[in-house]
Amino acid sequence: MKNKLTLLGSLFLMSMSLQAQTDDGIIRLSEFAYPVKRQNLNIPDVNGFKVLKCDFHMHTVFTDGHVWPNVRVQEAWREGLDAISYTEHMEYNPHSADVKVDHNRSHDLAVELAKENNIVLVKGTEVTRQTPPGHFNALFIQDANVLVADNNSNLDQEAIDKAYAQKAFIFWNHPGWKATAIPGSYEWIDFVEKMYQEKKLHGIEVVNGLGFHKKALDWALDRNLTIIGNTDIHNLIAHDYNIEAPGVHRTMTLVMAKDRSASGIREALEAGRTVAWSSNYLFGKEENVRNLVNASISVSPSYHEKTNSKTKVSTKYYEITNNSDLYFELEIKEGKGTKRIVLYPESTQILTAEAGQSKLSYEIVSTYIRSDKHLLFDINLK
Numbered sequence: 001m002k003n004k005l006t007l008l009g010s011l012f013l014m015s016m017s018l019q020a021q022t023d024d025g026i027i028r029l030s031e032f033a034y035p036v037k038r039q040n041l042n043i044p045d046v047n048g049f050k051v052l053k054c055d056f057h058m059h060t061v062f063t064d065g066h067v068w069p070n071v072r073v074q075e076a077w078r079e080g081l082d083a084i085s086y087t088e089h090m091e092y093n094p095h096s097a098d099v100k101v102d103h104n105r106s107h108d109l110a111v112e113l114a115k116e117n118n119i120v121l122v123k124g125t126e127v128t129r130q131t132p133p134g135h136f137n138a139l140f141i142q143d144a145n146v147l148v149a150d151n152n153s154n155l156d157q158e159a160i161d162k163a164y165a166q167k168a169f170i171f172w173n174h175p176g177w178k179a180t181a182i183p184g185s186y187e188w189i190d191f192v193e194k195m196y197q198e199k200k201l202h203g204i205e206v207v208n209g210l211g212f213h214k215k216a217l218d219w220a221l222d223r224n225l226t227i228i229g230n231t232d233i234h235n236l237i238a239h240d241y242n243i244e245a246p247g248v249h250r251t252m253t254l255v256m257a258k259d260r261s262a263s264g265i266r267e268a269l270e271a272g273r274t275v276a277w278s279s280n281y282l283f284g285k286e287e288n289v290r291n292l293v294n295a296s297i298s299v300s301p302s303y304h305e306k307t308n309s310k311t312k313v314s315t316k317y318y319e320i321t322n323n324s325d326l327y328f329e330l331e332i333k334e335g336k337g338t339k340r341i342v343l344y345p346e347s348t349q350i351l352t353a354e355a356g357q358s359k360l361s362y363e364i365v366s367t368y369i370r371s372d373k374h375l376l377f378d379i380n381l382k
C-alpha cells in the first residue's frame with residue numbers, strides 16, 4: 001500500500017513538473033556549455049591593503065581590437081579581476097570604415113555591465129604616436145575625444161599635455177617595442193625625460209602581454225615610477241592565454257589599495273604600491289615584492305627531527321606553505337637545507353634544514369626586483 005502511494009505520488013509530481021516546463025521541442029544538452037563561474041584569485045591582504053588584480057591596457061573594435069566592449073567585462077569577471085581600463089588608440093583607427101570613431105564609446109558601452117559585475121572600470125586611453133617616443137596610457141581621464149592632438153608641429157607634447165590637464169595618471173607603454181626595428185627607440189629618450197621632469201610621467205609598463213621589458217624595470221626603479229603590467233589584449237583573452245589551464249592567468253598589475261574602488265586604485269598607483277604579475281613571475285620594487293611574499297609564504301615550526309646514525313648530523317623538518325595563488329620558486333643562497341623549493345599556488349612543501357641553524361637564505365628566482373636581481377628571502381627556523 002505504501003509503495004503504491006509513493007508511485008502514485010511520484011507520477012503526480014512528474015506530470016506536474018512536465019506541465020511546468022513547456023515542451024519547445026528542444027532537449028538542452030548543456031554538459032559542454034562553459035560553466036558560469038567567477039574564478040577567485042586569492043592573494044592575502046598585504047599590510048592591511050587589498051591586493052587588486054588590474055589590467056589597465058586593452059583594446060576593442062573601437063580601435064584595432066577584435067571584440068565588442070562587453071566581452072572585456074565578461075572576461076574580467078570570469079578571471080577574477082577587480083579593475084580594467086579600455087585604452088583605445090587615440091590616433092589609430094583601422095576599423096573606422098565600419099565602426100564610428102569615438103574614443104569614449106567602448107568605455108561608455110561597458111559602464112553598466114561593469115557595475116552589474118562588480119568590476120571597477122577606469123576611464124583611459126592610449127596616446128599613440130610614432131616610436132619614438134611611442135605609446136602612453138592615460139588613466140582616470142574625463143574625455144578621451146578632446147585628447148586627440150591638433151595637427152601641429154608638436155603632436156606628442158600636445159597629447160600628453162592634454163591628458164595631464166585632465167589630471168591623468170600617465171605611464172609609458174611597452175618601451176622596448178620595435179627596439180630592433182627602430183634603433184635608439186628603446187632608450188631613456190629626451191621626450192620621456194622632459195615628461196619625467198615635469199611630473200607628467202607616473203609609471204612604466206614593464207610587462208606588456210608576455211614580454212618583460214628589462215631596461216624599463218630598471219628605469220622605473222631608478223626614478224621611483226610605478227611599475228605596471230598589462231595584457232594590451234586585442235583578441236579574446238582565451239585566444240592569447242591558455243586561460244583554462246590550472247594556475248594560468250593573464251598579465252596584470254597587482255595594486256595594493258586601501259579599498260576596492262577607483263579612488264583606492266588611484267591612490268595606490270600614485271604611491272607606487274604595485275607589482276606586475278605575468279606568467280610565473282613578479283616584477284616590482286623590492287619592498288612591494290617582499291611585502292607580497294611575506295603575506296603569501298609561511299613556515300611552520302619544526303615538526304620532526306632525525307639524526308643520521310653514521311654522520312651524527314641532525315636534520316629538522318618544516319612545512320613551507322604558499323597561501324596565495326602566486327607561484328614561487330626558491331633557490332638556496334646560504335645555509336644547509338633544501339636546495340630548491342617550488343611553491344605552487346595554494347600548496348605546501350616539506351623543507352629540511354640541518355639542525356643548529358637559525359635561518360636559511362633563499363633567492364626567489366620567480367621574482368625580479370631589477371632586471372638582473374631576484375628577491376632574497378630569509379627563512380627563520382624555529
Ligand SMILES: [Zn+2]
Pocket residue numbers: 126135173174
Ligand atoms: Zn601601444
Ligand SMILES: [Zn+2]
Pocket residue numbers: 057058059126232
Ligand atoms: Zn595598446
